[in-house]
Amino acid sequence: MLTRKSEMLLHEGEIRIPSGCAISGIINKKGKSFSGEDIIKSISLMHERSNGLGGGFAAYGIYPEYKDLYAFHIFYDDFNAKNITEQFLNEFFHIKACDKLPTRKVPGIADAPIIWRYFAKPKEGKIMDLQLNEDDYVMWCVMKINSEIKGAFIISSGKNMGVFKAVGYPEDVAEFYMLDKYKGYCWTAHGRFPTNTPGWWGGAHPFNLLDWTIVHNGEISSYDTNRKYIEMFGYKCTLQTDTEAITYIFDLLVRRHGLPVDIVVSVIASPFWYQIERMDYRLRALMKAIRIVYGSLLVNGPFSIILGFKDGFVALNDRLKLRSLVAAKKGDFVYVASEESAIKIICSQPDTTWYPKGGEPVIAVLDNSDLIGQKAWLFKNIIDMSINKDIFDNDGIYGNIKVTGKIAVNGGISKDFNKEFNKDLDNDMPEDIELLAEVESL
Amino acid sequence: MRILDALNVHYRDLNKIVKELINSGESEIILKNVHGQRYIGAGAKGNHKLIIEGIPGNDMAAYMDGLTISIKGNAQDAVGNTMNSGRIIVYGNAGDIVGYAMRGGEIFILGDVGYRVGIHMKEYEDKKPVIVIGGKAGDFLGEYMAGGIIIILGLNTSDAEDSIGNFCGIGMHGGTIYVRKHVNINKLGKEVIAVEASMEDICIIAGYVKKFSHFFNIDFHSVMKEKFIKLYAHDSRPYGKLYAY
Numbered sequence: 251m252l253t254r255k256s257e258m259l260l261h262e263g264e265i266r267i268p269s270g271c272a273i274s275g276i277i278n279k280k281g282k283s284f285s286g287e288d289i290i291k292s293i294s295l296m297h298e299r300s301n302g303l304g305g306g307f308a309a310y311g312i313y314p315e316y317k318d319l320y321a322f323h324i325f326y327d328d329f330n331a332k333n334i335t336e337q338f339l340n341e342f343f344h345i346k347a348c349d350k351l352p353t354r355k356v357p358g359i360a361d362a363p364i365i366w367r368y369f370a371k372p373k374e375g376k377i378m379d380l381q382l383n384e385d386d387y388v389m390w391c392v393m394k395i396n397s398e399i400k401g402a403f404i405i406s407s408g409k410n411m412g413v414f415k416a417v418g419y420p421e422d423v424a425e426f427y428m429l430d431k432y433k434g435y436c437w438t439a440h441g442r443f444p445t446n447t448p449g450w451w452g453g454a455h456p457f458n459l460l461d462w463t464i465v466h467n468g469e470i471s472s473y474d475t476n477r478k479y480i481e482m483f484g485y486k487c488t489l490q491t492d493t494e495a496i497t498y499i500f501d502l503l504v505r506r507h508g509l510p511v512d513i514v515v516s517v518i519a520s521p522f523w524y525q526i527e528r529m530d531y532r533l534r535a536l537m538k539a540i541r542i543v544y545g546s547l548l549v550n551g552p553f554s555i556i557l558g559f560k561d562g563f564v565a566l567n568d569r570l571k572l573r574s575l576v577a578a579k580k581g582d583f584v585y586v587a588s589e590e591s592a593i594k595i596i597c598s599q600p601d602t603t604w605y606p607k608g609g610e611p612v613i614a615v616l617d618n619s620d621l622i623g624q625k626a627w628l629f630k631n632i633i634d635m636s637i638n639k640d641i642f643d644n645d646g647i648y649g650n651i652k653v654t655g656k657i658a659v660n661g662g663i664s665k666d667f668n669k670e671f672n673k674d675l676d677n678d679m680p681e682d683i684e685l686l687a688e689v690e691s692l
Numbered sequence: 693m694r695i696l697d698a699l700n701v702h703y704r705d706l707n708k709i710v711k712e713l714i715n716s717g718e719s720e721i722i723l724k725n726v727h728g729q730r731y732i733g734a735g736a737k738g739n740h741k742l743i744i745e746g747i748p749g750n751d752m753a754a755y756m757d758g759l760t761i762s763i764k765g766n767a768q769d770a771v772g773n774t775m776n777s778g779r780i781i782v783y784g785n786a787g788d789i790v791g792y793a794m795r796g797g798e799i800f801i802l803g804d805v806g807y808r809v810g811i812h813m814k815e816y817e818d819k820k821p822v823i824v825i826g827g828k829a830g831d832f833l834g835e836y837m838a839g840g841i842i843i844i845l846g847l848n849t850s851d852a853e854d855s856i857g858n859f860c861g862i863g864m865h866g867g868t869i870y871v872r873k874h875v876n877i878n879k880l881g882k883e884v885i886a887v888e889a890s891m892e893d894i895c896i897i898a899g900y901v902k903k904f905s906h907f908f909n910i911d912f913h914s915v916m917k918e919k920f921i922k923l924y925a926h927d928s929r930p931y932g933k934l935y936a937y
Contacts, residue, residue: 295727295728296728298703298730298749525858528878570807570831570832571788571806571807571830571831574768574769574787574788574806576787589728589749589750589768589769590728590747590766590768590787591727591728591746591747591749591768592728594727594746594747595727595728603766603785605785605787605804605806605830607830607831607857608807608831
């Protein structure tokens with residue numbers, strides 16, 4: 251992982267650690283919960299890709315009894331940091347429940363910080379005072395604590411989800427946090443092989459803000475450009491590693507700017523100019539606009555990432571595919587991992603296995619996800635079906651999708667529509683072209 | 693013949709056993725339940741046969757010198773990395789950088805391959821490495837290629853689909869890539885020249901397709917009835933002038 255310069259760290263040249271992290275993700279698209287055992291098995295198989303300097307997991311759907319409360323997992327260096335943080339939390343939140351995060355003693359895990367878990371509801375009055383929406387309010391509090399309270403790090407701040415990470419091999423981290431006892435519908439995992447930094451607990455993956463989590467294999471050479479851009483929107487990069495920037499990019503573009511995930515993918519792994527020149531004129535206009543507006547958010551350098559969020563995950567390679575990524579599907583389950591063997595060890599006979607191209611996302615979301623509304627935005631605002639198919643062809647991960655939303659026509663005129671698409675978009679082509687024609691004739 | 697169960701065996705232990713068997717003169721070794729163990733057959737010498745059931749890990753057959761390895765399944769990244777001689781037959785797909793800096797021997801793959809296959813392959817006198825791919829290839833096929841032969845058959849691709857990815861042959865300065873059916877020239881590196889394969893080329897291709905058909909039980913004539921496009925570098929020293937002064 252690339253880091254910002256800091257005197258406490260060894261600089262490049264003083265330490266040489268070859269690169270090669272491992273990532274893995276599993277989702278049940280029906281939202282059925284399953285234990286952490288599969289993801290542990292998958293990530294442990296790629297033991298050689300990590301070096302024991304960081305491992306972690308993100309789990310979605312694990313706190314159904316508190317699903318409307320923000321779940322904070324916090325690392326403290328000492329009790330003083332804990333006291334100050336709790337004062338802060340009590341000022342801004344109603345803490346409905348809290349406990350020491352349950353852990354086991356594991357030989358491979360040492361120097362653990364004090365780890366606490368809080369289920370909190372933001373104070374209405376405070377939100378009003380700050381004139382923020384609830385998520386922005388929580389983000390503001392997380393940034394405040396992470397950057398201003400010494401020895402306190404919020405590692406997880408979403409609803410009905412949690413991040414569990416440590417310095418150690420992923421299988422030891424799972425044992426430490428007793429992840430076999432949790433049940434969730436979507437899991438991602440990371441085994442770390444830090445390249446330029448000595449590993450530390452906060453620097454392990456996943457990185458999280460609200461319900462966004464990122465696990466990442468690679469390094470980001472555009473880190474400073476990306477960081478400068480997102481800092482203009484109130485994000486503070488405090489964790490000494492490049493990966494957290496990607497978390498904030500997704501939060502900014504999807505949650506705050508309201509862009510569909512598919513478009514965000516085109517921002518961070520955008521097509522090359524020569525490819526844009528050969529696109530259909532509408533898509534070309536869109537891609538040009540994206541590169542002009544969000545040029546600073548192009549993520550350069552080798553990477554494979556899995557972005558987790560409450561609806562599922564998006565897995566993505568850099569556009570030159572300088573890191574490995576394999577995907578598979580079996581029934582309601584979708585799997586992604588750095589190595590095919592890490593999928594086959596938990597799913598011996600997948601229905602389909604595929605190797606995503608550079609810049610081609612694997613979008614695996616719950617069947618009832620809101621994302622479908624976002625896709626409708628794309629369907630209608632910009633492009634025709636043939637291009638859509640090009641972008642979204644990822645072996646029918648969407649399955650059958652219902653699209654509802656507004657169709658932007660022009661000059662502020664819009665029209666409601668409601669439609670079900672088959673996963674094989676080809677079958678729907680004639681109808682959709684008709685729909686488009688209808689819109690254009692209005 | 694020896695059969696080994698590789699389930700839950702660490703790659704170091706597995707490769708140690710394989711090496712011992714090879715050294716003891718075992719002519720055929722079957723590895724069952726292989727799940728991502730790396731470096732299988734790496735650096736191995738001799739005429740032994742290795743049959744792998746499952747998914748071998750990265751760098752399979754790296755620096756291999758002589759063995760014949762069959763994989764009943766898919767392979768991961770860097771198959772035949774810097775391989776010197778021998779033969780690899782994959783009854784499935786293979787990942788990125790197959791035949792990375794390969795110096796000799798043959799690799800036959802029934803299905804598709806990932807990115808950067810044949811990157812910096814090279815040849816010298818009688819050492820001429822060959823990769824035959826039944827399906828299609830990802831971007832950067834034959835990147836910096838300096839020698840040897842890559843044959844792309846595109847058997848499972850439709851007429852509209854390209855069997856090569858973007859940046860094919862970029863930085864190429866030696867060797868030959870043959871692509872069955874058609875080539876989209878927008879996908880080629882600017883160092884690459886595309887022509888229809890000559891009779892002489894077809895004879896070379898036919899020799900390898902014959903073996904391919906035999907290994908995977910595919911009809912030779914139906915493969916050969918399509919035309920082939922030959923890709924080669926226009927200059928063996930494209931950067932010579934750049935660094936001359």
